[in-house]
Amino acid sequence: MKILESTINIDVRFSETDAMGVVWHGNYLKYFEDGRERFGIKYGVEYLDIYKEGYFTPIVKSEINHKSTINYGEKILVKVILEKHYAAKIIFRYEVLNLTTNKIAAIGSTTQVFMNVQDRTLELIKPEFYENWEKNQNWKEA
Amino acid sequence: MKILESTINIDVRFSETDAMGVVWHGNYLKYFEDGRERFGIKYGVEYLDIYKEGYFTPIVKSEINHKSTINYGEKILVKVILEKHYAAKIIFRYEVLNLTTNKIAAIGSTTQVFMNVQDRTLELIKPEFYENWEKNQNWKEA
Amino acid sequence: MKILESTINIDVRFSETDAMGVVWHGNYLKYFEDGRERFGIKYGVEYLDIYKEGYFTPIVKSEINHKSTINYGEKILVKVILEKHYAAKIIFRYEVLNLTTNKIAAIGSTTQVFMNVQDRTLELIKPEFYENWEKNQNWKEA
Amino acid sequence: MKILESTINIDVRFSETDAMGVVWHGNYLKYFEDGRERFGIKYGVEYLDIYKEGYFTPIVKSEINHKSTINYGEKILVKVILEKHYAAKIIFRYEVLNLTTNKIAAIGSTTQVFMNVQDRTLELIKPEFYENWEKNQNWKEA
Numbered sequence: 251m252k253i254l255e256s257t258i259n260i261d262v263r264f265s266e267t268d269a270m271g272v273v274w275h276g277n278y279l280k281y282f283e284d285g286r287e288r289f290g291i292k293y294g295v296e297y298l299d300i301y302k303e304g305y306f307t308p309i310v311k312s313e314i315n316h317k318s319t320i321n322y323g324e325k326i327l328v329k330v331i332l333e334k335h336y337a338a339k340i341i342f343r344y345e346v347l348n349l350t351t352n353k354i355a356a357i358g359s360t361t362q363v364f365m366n367v368q369d370r371t372l373e374l375i376k377p378e379f380y381e382n383w384e385k386n387q388n389w390k391e392a
Numbered sequence: 393m394k395i396l397e398s399t400i401n402i403d404v405r406f407s408e409t410d411a412m413g414v415v416w417h418g419n420y421l422k423y424f425e426d427g428r429e430r431f432g433i434k435y436g437v438e439y440l441d442i443y444k445e446g447y448f449t450p451i452v453k454s455e456i457n458h459k460s461t462i463n464y465g466e467k468i469l470v471k472v473i474l475e476k477h478y479a480a481k482i483i484f485r486y487e488v489l490n491l492t493t494n495k496i497a498a499i500g501s502t503t504q505v506f507m508n509v510q511d512r513t514l515e516l517i518k519p520e521f522y523e524n525w526e527k528n529q530n531w532k533e534a
Numbered sequence: 535m536k537i538l539e540s541t542i543n544i545d546v547r548f549s550e551t552d553a554m555g556v557v558w559h560g561n562y563l564k565y566f567e568d569g570r571e572r573f574g575i576k577y578g579v580e581y582l583d584i585y586k587e588g589y590f591t592p593i594v595k596s597e598i599n600h601k602s603t604i605n606y607g608e609k610i611l612v613k614v615i616l617e618k619h620y621a622a623k624i625i626f627r628y629e630v631l632n633l634t635t636n637k638i639a640a641i642g643s644t645t646q647v648f649m650n651v652q653d654r655t656l657e658l659i660k661p662e663f664y665e666n667w668e669k670n671q672n673w674k675e676a
Numbered sequence: 677m678k679i680l681e682s683t684i685n686i687d688v689r690f691s692e693t694d695a696m697g698v699v700w701h702g703n704y705l706k707y708f709e710d711g712r713e714r715f716g717i718k719y720g721v722e723y724l725d726i727y728k729e730g731y732f733t734p735i736v737k738s739e740i741n742h743k744s745t746i747n748y749g750e751k752i753l754v755k756v757i758l759e760k761h762y763a764a765k766i767i768f769r770y771e772v773l774n775l776t777t778n779k780i781a782a783i784g785s786t787t788q789v790f791m792n793v794q795d796r797t798l799e800l801i802k803p804e805f806y807e808n809w810e811k812n813q814n815w816k817e818a
């Protein structure tokens with residue numbers, strides 16, 4: 251069995267730095283999103299796949315803990331791990347590694363829910379397509 | 393008769409600065425947008441008003457000329473002037489004034505077209521509602 | 535005695551919405567920053583004031599809990615409350631109110647630390663200027 | 677002899693779309709920046725290389741012409757071409773190709789100047805290091 255995780259290398263944009271000379275803290279949520287999208291491609295659960303099944307998966311909670319800074323010109327890697335649980339939620343954990351300094355830049359998490367595209371109501375149980383997707387993964391607790 | 397223009401005061405966000413310590417050049421397009429929205433409120437042609445008439449007005453061209461920098465903590469004012477012309481276009485000119493240094497930070501312009509919301513096709517003549525709006529302004533050449 | 539809090543009205547930018555038609559979740563950190571800056575102006579502890587004292591106050595943690603969406607054209611109000619505590623940290627709590635729907639859009643918090651501008655080291659006790667600022671507020675627990 | 681050009685593939689971020697469901701026009705300047713950085717890596721003239729020589733190269737002019745839209749999920753490619761000329765300026769032309777629709781999404785250009793890091797004054801002639809870099813390219817008119 252495996253942990254469901256993926257990694258992505260990201261080049262920091264100059265526009266993402268701020269006047270302290272480091273990446274502005276809010277931009278980490280863009281890196282988390284890059285990580286989620288790579289995860290979606292790797293495991294066949296991209297936003298557009300989910301949308302075709304009739305669902306949005308809006309973020310309802312996000313958290314970032316900063317451990318060290320990222321300067322312009324430094325290379326980073328974002329690791330994304332899907333948490334295993336029973337609620338109708340998608341919970342990812344993130345690790346942002348600064349490859350240049352070899353330090354953890356940040357850790358964090360996001361929680362998404364399933365929202366019906368038709369009437370924009372919340373799904374209280376996991377949609378069937380997602381249950382099936384989970385079953386098809388040979389997945390152990392992260 | 394009058395020139396159709398409006399002004400808006402903007403507080404520069406810390407997140408809008410870059411590692412050179414000044415506002416990142418691309419963020420000026422956000423200030424232009426703030427200016428356009430204020431213009432829309434002042435003259436009754438907001439995006440949502442236009443949308444209710446059945447049109448989007450996407451930007452098809454934008455230009456920025458930078459004259460001096462804006463530092464974090466400096467106050468700016470954006471002046472927006474609507475150009476008078478006959479094509480089915482909305483052309484705005486902009487002046488970004490740094491109120492702290494009393495220097496022009498940038499000038500620029502944007503061109504918008506009318507796109508039908510239904511089929512996303514381009515309108516080749518000015519929509520009637522917009523012709524009427526123009527007639528109701530006591531408007532001289534800017 | 536009083537709670538240290540401030541509020542700011544914000545106009546949502548079109549560029550802050552996403553393809554779901556609502557404000558992209560990460561942009562709430564910009565609204566939090568707008569709220570913090572207004573707080574700084576109200577109470578005389580702006581970033582630049584703190585910088586003159588020899589300190590940066592980088593964000594080391596942030597959290598957002600989304601309760602409802604914000605659409606383009608809706609008006610919002612951000613309320614910022616400073617938490618009272620003894621560590622060398624600045625902890626703000628936030629409430630983003632959608633004035634158009636009269637619903638809470640999000641709540642959240644950020645934690646900042648004091649970093650010496652000279653050598654970029656962390657301060658383990660509150661800097662004197664900040665202790666003095668706190669004493670000058672007639673402040674009760676929020 | 678050759679044209680100095682480079683290309684980069686970019687995945688559009690969800691956060692870069694707007695409520696019209698397409699990439700917000702201002703974000704193209706980020707794609708241009710991605711293109712410039714790739715060019716810098718390819719030809720050994722990255723921002724940080726230039727900085728070590730004692731110069732910033734701020735953008736003083738930018739222009740974008742939009743030809744078609746980019747939707748979330750579509751792949752794009754940015755092509756950057758350096759213009760050959762005699763002034764102390766760096767002028768790039770850009771082409772943003774939507775690989776999914778096979779249409780040109782936008783063309784544009786940016787102009788950068790050389791600014792001395794020490795005193796932030798403008799250089800009126802090309803810095804020597806840059807002259808040398810140009811000579812070392814076997815470069816024909818683009």
